[in-house]
Amino acid sequence: MPLRLPLEAPVSVREMQSRIYQAAEKQAHYLLGTVRSWNQDTALRLLTESKSGEHWIRPNTGAVEGFAFLHRFGPYHEKLVGVSRAELLSNTIVPMMRYLVATHMTGSRATSDQKQWGDAWQSAHWAQMLGRGAWFVWTDLPADLRAGVRRVVAHEAERIARSEPPHQLRLDTKAEENAWNSQVLSVAMLLLPEDPRRVDWEKAYQKWVMSSFLRPADERNETVVDGRMVREQFTGANIFDDFTLENHDFVHPDYMTTFSLSLGCASDFAMTGRRMPEALVFNVAPIYENLKWMLLPDGGFVYPNGQDWELFRNPSWLGKHVLMAVWAHDPDAWTWVLRTLDTLEKMQARPLDGAVFHPGEYFFA
Secondary structure: OOOOOOOOOHHEEEEEHHHHHHHHHHHHHHHHHOOOEOOOOOEEEEEOOOOOOHHHHHHHHHHHHHHHHHHOOOOOOHHHOOOOOHHHHHHHHHHHHHHHHOEOOOOOOOOOOOEEEEEOOOHHHHHHHHHHHHHHHHHHHOHHHHHHHHHHHHHHHHHHHOOOOOOOOOOOOOHHHHHHHHHHHHHHHHHHHOOOOOOHHHHHHEEEHHHHHOOHHHHHHOEEEEEEEHHHOOOOOOOOOOOOOEOOOEEOOOHHHHHHHHHHHHHHHHHHHHHHHHHOOHHHHHHHHHHOOOEOOOOOOOOOOOOOOOOHHHHHHHHHHHHHHHHHOOHHHHHHHHHHHHHHHHHHOOOOEEEEEEOOOOOOO
């Protein structure tokens, strides 16, 4: 689908836009220093060891999407990033995409652990990052690479479209998993709008988004969302009636933010001139209202039940607040954008080549 963008942002958000964009440029500068050639094929590149699991594929697909964003959008400051736009594309984005396409289930090669990636519990999430990054720079990609990315995304989208969303309330919600699985269906529509499977992808997308944050009470909810009553779309509950959820065996604020996975697709619709489905904001406002009670002044969370991830992950919540400000029109969200961005910039000002997190402060590469 072609991108449709306004010429410039509204005056009220331009300063925020510039600060976030520069933070992304600095982070890219750091990440580019970790990208290296694959020891089995120097024409392909990655920023982790070559393995087929989450800790090795996810950081690469996420970085690719970020690099592609910088290449396609914004003023791009070569001195901040460290390479020109053209070099970013030819020396990093394309070789990294080729590695990811070649080592997927639809490709012809294995990673260095002798396995291909894909058809895994989270691989649809990795594929959608690769696919959206490719969409950003679509006209600049070689035809064979475009075809390869389409194969990856279509394969993972078909797998999700033919599956039923799971549900669980106690101990281990499926809200996060359903939300990330919905994303690949959105990206499949971006990359293959004329595909005969698109109608099925659209139906599955609605189902997976709605399934993510349903409460037990929604089994009787007659509110109309996207033309149908919620009770008619009820497939099971993943959050409690008080708009909290359990993951990793306790009420976990970090996972209450995962509405950002499905709501993050709002821009897919806005940038292609389509109406955003109402399902993207269903039950999101009260979940976010709960989170406000646990926010500290610097944008971090209080963890009443403890924390099994790192502390000081404040920068990770920046995007959630932006989404709530822009798409859910929450009156407090811009305040939290500012506070979280202030903390991010302070962390990024520490000497480490633009990295937000220092080694050992964050789980993923």
